[in-house]
Amino acid sequence: MSIFNKSTGGFMDQIRCDEPDYLIWKWRPAGSQANALGRENAIRWGSSLRVRDGSVAVFVYHQKDGTCEDFIEGPYDEILKTANLPVLASVVGLAYEGGTPFQAEVYFINLAHVIQARFGVPFFDVYDPRFLDFGVPVAVRGTLTFRIKDYRQFIKLHRLDEFDLDRFKLQVRDAICRYIKAAVANAPSDLGIPVVQIERGISQIHDAVAPQVVERMSDNFGIEVSGIDISALEIDKTSEGYRQLMSVTRDVEQRTVQAQTNVNIKNLHDQQRINAENLEETLRIQREEAQRMQRLATESTNFSAFQVEKQAEVGIAGAQALGQMGANGATEMGGAGGAGGFDPAAMMAGMAVGGAVGQNVAGMMNGMMGGLGQAGTTSAPGVVPPPVPQVGYHVAVNGAATGPFAIPVLSQMLSAGTFGADSLVWKPGMAEWRRAGDVDELASVFGGSTPADMPPIPPTA
Template sequence: MGIFDTIKEKLSQEFIDIIEWLDYTDDTICYRFERYQNEIKNNAKLIVREGQMAVFINEGQLADVFNPGTYTLNTQNLPILSTLKGWKYGFNSPFKAEVYFVNTHLFTDEKWGTKNPIILNDDRFGLVEIRAFGTYAFKINDAGKFIIDIVGTDNNFTNFEINEHLKSLIATRFTDTVGEAKLPIELYAANTTELSETCKEVMQPDFTSVGISLEKFFIENVSMPEDLKKEIFEYSRIDKLDLDKLTKFKTAKAIEAAANNEGGTAGAGMGMGMGYVLAQQMGTAMQQPANYNNTASPKVTPPPIPAAVQYYYALNGAQAGPVSFEQLQALFAGRTVNKDTLVWKQGMSNWSPIKEVEELKVFLGGNTPPPLPPQ
């Protein structure tokens, strides 16, 4: 060996490579450190910063993984690579290996959403469609597995390249989860926190299988068609209402409307109905003995007040009521019921339309009140 060769060899051992990666982007997940023919000198310095991991790949095989820190690359710090290379007595010549730096910080505010509506079978509303969207956050927790299963030979892998895969995975698992939850349709929007936590637990194994940890998962909104939303709101109101109070309220409103429209059919019907009730009360009063106010006969007491007649009526194929005569008349005035609506009261053998029940014919207008009871 000549003197120049000796000097060249000594100089090559003096100059030490520095392998490091300074990330100036917000979206790079993995970066391959470039070297001519992938050659790395003996005793080169490897600098792995916080939020990074360095992965050595030799001839397509995972060799070594380095956590944050500064390393001198030799047979002591490259045990797996040394085994793969079969160096028994150390090495002094450059060696070839691909070095990948993996960004392990948290990638936040990643968007997801259902591309197509999810069809659910609700017990009360039948088949319904919902959509959902939100955000998630992830980080790499197994750099070696991630490079082998996802990155491959990509020299600059960004989160954009994996987002489509992750969003498809999330949409699929979300559909499965809400389908198995079998919640009432109106509760999905009200329980997004609990549903988010459940979805995160279901999706975590799929992320972990490729070296990724799903750190956060949020459902920001669950939407449905407007007509379904209105139907749910209406159902919710009816479910919470006291029907008896509602009937009384509507009766009062109908009487008020009739009083403001005395010349109309509804006003006439209302007046006739009130006349019929007044006639019943007068007939009852007239049946009492003439001397009912006579203080000389203290033992004479008025008869018991007759029980108010209660009517049941058919509404949308279901039985409703009971309601009083006045309440039924108010429902007729408000067009909740009509002349063909079936009604029944105690003593009737079958359901009959309003137009065929004698005391209810006053609702129709044009009829006269029934005659007073005999004295």
């Protein structure tokens, strides 16, 4: 489109791009033809330039020292002057003020236009690193979305006068197919994805290849990739390689499952055995602890009876030791080891036994010695008097009745700390349990005098 310029007597051009869909578009003056010499690049002085938002106009000048470029980003709508295009200041002279056209190529680059290029990688063999003898054919399909962001870098990589969008998209598709093919081929080893399950690894492969694609497309083509979508990974399941790999993999999986099952069963048996042993040991410890607690409880409940029993055993042993002192009719002091004399060693042994018993058996020893003395004065040789009657009291210990115990034994229990004035006692004939300190008959146990009404000990026959 052009309008008549009355001041110059010529036509003033409007440099603009009205194409609805473009990536790179070259402007030509009105009435010129493509590849026409001279007129194709002639721009009249005073022509206007209109650049839409999201686009950039590139002016390319050919000078003696090379090619110069000037960029005007949209939005822009003004008359062209040397002040607008700094590069023109060195090549535009006063002659142009008279309307003489100057030479420049004008290209419009659409920075807002997003290009989608579909790509497809035909079947190629992918190998499992464990079974390199079986190649499985795999095909890939997807879409690449990109746009031009750094137009200066883009111009360095591409000749604008030779740019063809279809050829450019083909170059991009070829490059993306190479990148995707390499990523899929390396996925089994790099990402650990089995070949027979590679269809399920689209997201992993996408995450691995996307950063590489973005960087390479920017470096090699000057475009910004805004999206890469791998829509499908297809395995040729009718191929011989797939069938062979499936057969081998299935055998390996079965053996692996069987081995894992055996390990699990062994672990289960071992765990059951360990649990059984632990349970058995726990029950044994609990049983022994229960028996020990029961034994301690019994001993605590019947402590006095247990003590008297042990005292009686010691007393019997002491009596036997004393009885041995007069064995074989020994009446004289004899030497050590003498057969016919009184053995001091035996006497000392008897005294040691008596000393071990201590005060706890003193009363019992006195009683036995008294019986021996009476036996020596009786008129009837060999006749032993009956034992002195002993009064027996039951003692309450931990809520249970123990005994009966004779008064001498109660004295021993008092010395041992297992009996006291507050202990409850009872004997046949008593109506109820009473404090030991309130029973007159037990006054001697606690250090009192012998009751006045105690009857005399009957003489022995």
